[in-house]
Amino acid sequence: MGVSDLLSLIGLFLAIIAFLDSSERKFILNKFSNRDFFLVSLYLILVNYLIFYQWWTNQIEFLNYFEFEGFPNTNTWAYFISIILIFWFLYKIMYAYFPNENKDKVLQFYKYLIAKKEYQSLFSYIEKYDFKKLRSKKVDSFQVILLEEIIGNKLFLKETASYNFFFIIELLNTNDNKVLENNFIYSQLTDQNSYTLMNIESPNQSFFKLLFHNDEFFLKSIDHNLRHNMSDLILLNKYILKFYLFTSQKKIVENTEVIENVFLKIIELKKIHILNKYFSNFSKTIVFDNNNSDSFASLFDLIVNQLNQSLIVFENNEELKFSFNIILDFSLNHYEKPYLKTKVIQSLTTKIDSENFIEFRKSLYECWRKSKKENESFNNNIIEKISNY
Numbered sequence: 282m283g284v285s286d287l288l289s290l291i292g293l294f295l296a297i298i299a300f301l302d303s304s305e306r307k308f309i310l311n312k313f314s315n316r317d318f319f320l321v322s323l324y325l326i327l328v329n330y331l332i333f334y335q336w337w338t339n340q341i342e343f344l345n346y347f348e349f350e351g352f353p354n355t356n357t358w359a360y361f362i363s364i365i366l367i368f369w370f371l372y373k374i375m376y377a378y379f380p381n382e383n384k385d386k387v388l389q390f391y392k393y394l395i396a397k398k399e400y401q402s403l404f405s406y407i408e409k410y411d412f413k414k415l416r417s418k419k420v421d422s423f424q425v426i427l428l429e430e431i432i433g434n435k436l437f438l439k440e441t442a443s444y445n446f447f448f449i450i451e452l453l454n455t456n457d458n459k460v461l462e463n464n465f466i467y468s469q470l471t472d473q474n475s476y477t478l479m480n481i482e483s484p485n486q487s488f489f490k491l492l493f494h495n496d497e498f499f500l501k502s503i504d505h506n507l508r509h510n511m512s513d514l515i516l517l518n519k520y521i522l523k524f525y526l527f528t529s530q531k532k533i534v535e536n537t538e539v540i541e542n543v544f545l546k547i548i549e550l551k552k553i554h555i556l557n558k559y560f561s562n563f564s565k566t567i568v569f570d571n572n573n574s575d576s577f578a579s580l581f582d583l584i585v586n587q588l589n590q591s592l593i594v595f596e597n598n599e600e601l602k603f604s605f606n607i608i609l610d611f612s613l614n615h616y617e618k619p620y621l622k623t624k625v626i627q628s629l630t631t632k633i634d635s636e637n638f639i640e641f642r643k644s645l646y647e648c649w650r651k652s653k654k655e656n657e658s659f660n661n662n663i664i665e666k667i668s669n670y
Contacts, residue, residue, distance in 0.1 A: 331362070415427065453491065467502045551595075601644070
């Protein structure tokens with residue numbers, strides 16, 4: 282290896298560094314500690330010494346004592362050391378993690394990218410250089426700050442919501458970090474371009490598991506979604522029902538607030554065609570929960586109350602008869618199943634003596650009479666009771 286080779290090598294490194302943008306240059310430098318820079322300085326001194334060894338031996342005679350017969354010459358040693366340095370550089374840049382002394386600088390760099398709104402670059406850096414370390418079960422204070430203040434940053438999660446989904450899910454599988462978890466849930470359910478809302482008809486079960494332990498943020502996120510008209514209400518309701526049916530029967534019985542909020546939003550919009558779709562979708566979804574009579578009863582009773590409320594708001598609009606036919610067919614079908622029979626009777630007749638359910642009784646009876654569906658038991662247990670008021 283001669284002087285020209287050394288200059289070519291230095292020129293190559295300078296060209297690579299010049300090719301990188303300022304942010305990437307700054308980031309890569311954080312991979313090297315002060316000790317690393319010291320070692321590089323020693324390398325340059327050593328290589329220069331080996332390349333100019335002949336000159337040095339002419340100046341300092343005792344250096345000849347370090348020459349051994351059969352050993353490679355000094356230029357060859359300079360070449361070997363240069364090759365080792367190149368591989369060391371590649372290892373430091375591509376595989377080595379940040380030295381402890383530079384971790385604060387890395388955090389400041391990440392915060393700088395957030396301030397500059399360079400979210401995609403930040404995501405690329407974290408995915409490439411931090412992901413493996415973050416997935417390990419042992420995380421230090423640096424990783425905790427990284428999870429909460431950088432990756433868990435609300436703006437970062439919002440701006441990357443369309444493509445960060447599986448990355449964050451993987452992190453949460455090995456890191457129990459509530460700040461990241463809560464902000465991730467909120468971003469996925471309140472950003473129109475998020476992976477979750479873009480694929481709302483194909484729910485992710487891992488995300489459902491996160492929602493299961495975060496009722497508060499689930500309700501908060503859906504409320505924000507509804508207030509800002511971010512999702513198709515029918516699809517959103519289907520998603521909510523699938524979540525409750527997937528996670529826990531108990532949750533269906535105890536948590537109907539979020540379902541009720543979707544219904545109230547439809548009422549607020551005063552669009553009956555959406556309301557009819559809502560009831561149709563609702564009844565179809567409950568079918569999947571037949572095996573648990575408590576949750577079935579809770580949802581079925583909610584349908585009855587909502588349908589009655591719809592009649593009051595829309596003043597018994599004829600278009601709502603479509604919804605009544607859906608509920609009537611649904612009731613008759615499930616009435617035939619012994620373990621649901623009592624639940625259907627209770628839901629349809631418990632409140633029939635209430636003044637608030639006058640129009641409901643009339644509409645249900647009228648639909649039943651026009652449908653000409655004869656079911657003696659259903660007639661005796663439900664229709665006769667309704668017609669007596």
